[in-house]
Amino acid sequence: MSEIQPTERTKIRRRPERGVFDRAAVYAIIDEALVAHVGVSVNDEPRVIPTAIIRVGDHVYIHGSQSNQLLSTLAGGAPACITITLVDSIVAGRSGFGMSMDYRSVVIFAKAEVVEDMAEKERLVAAFIEDILPGHVVRPPKAKELNATVFLRFPIEEASAKIRDKGVVDPADDIALDLWAGVIPLRMTAGAPRNCKDLRPGIETPDYAKTYARPRG
Numbered sequence: 001m002s003e004i005q006p007t008e009r010t011k012i013r014r015r016p017e018r019g020v021f022d023r024a025a026v027y028a029i030i031d032e033a034l035v036a037h038v039g040v041s042v043n044d045e046p047r048v049i050p051t052a053i054i055r056v057g058d059h060v061y062i063h064g065s066q067s068n069q070l071l072s073t074l075a076g077g078a079p080a081c082i083t084i085t086l087v088d089s090i091v092a093g094r095s096g097f098g099m100s101m102d103y104r105s106v107v108i109f110a111k112a113e114v115v116e117d118m119a120e121k122e123r124l125v126a127a128f129i130e131d132i133l134p135g136h137v138v139r140p141p142k143a144k145e146l147n148a149t150v151f152l153r154f155p156i157e158e159a160s161a162k163i164r165d166k167g168v169v170d171p172a173d174d175i176a177l178d179l180w181a182g183v184i185p186l187r188m189t190a191g192a193p194r195n196c197k198d199l200r201p202g203i204e205t206p207d208y209a210k211t212y213a214r215p216r217g
């Protein structure tokens, strides 16, 4: 898989050694995330809005209602800055400035393309389900639901990833202190699924709900 070429905008300035432009590594971060924060300028004011995101091939997709301000602004051609953040550990150094986090994050600059084709929209509905809850069985989408939903596609061309996996990096004089330091790994865990109150009798909780895990194993 190719390298993403850094641009003036995506060149990592602080800690450039933490920059990652390997496409496979960037995609792995995007694929693990459920949520992205999408930044856009609305009437010359910044908006950064969280939303579900999936990747299909070399594009990421977001979707939502036609009345969604973020989506309509982006559909009108406004440039987006999409960020994805996975926090892997709390890093407890021996000073306030030695405190940190290990993380994997991605920044994508792109303009949206509106998905108009109904068959592609239908495939995207399936792709969102497969990404968020693999194996979940649903009824097919209705035409009016597809018509009322905006799907936006962004190319992953101008993008950067940054990975911190260093743990504690304290200076020598702090290491000499009698203070605890270390990392506390963080992980997303699924609780036990709760059946919907209006579930029809006789429907069992499926295994894919009981064994849900993210990142997908």
Ligand SMILES: Cc1cc2nc3c(=O)[nH]c(=O)nc-3n(C[C@H](O)[C@H](O)[C@H](O)COP(=O)(O)OP(=O)(O)OC[C@H]3O[C@@H](n4cnc5c(N)ncnc54)[C@H](O)[C@@H]3O)c2cc1C
Pocket (backbone or CB within 6 Å): 009, 010, 011, 012, 013, 014, 015, 085, 086, 087, 101, 103, 104, 105, 106, 107, 159, 160, 161, 162
């Ligand atoms: C969970 C988390 C916590 C963080 N906490 C802090 C903190 O407390 N203090 C701090 O200074 N920094 C923190 N960072 C790092 C922060 O995201 C920036 O990398 C940092 O502010 C350096 O910015 P800069 O001025 O060098 O680059 P900028 O000029 O801001 O960025 C230049 C380009 O580098 C790329 N880039 C920059 N940062 C990232 C990133 N994180 N992921 C992917 N691409 C990136 C983008 O393409 C961007 O356009 C944190 C990051 C994460 C993910």
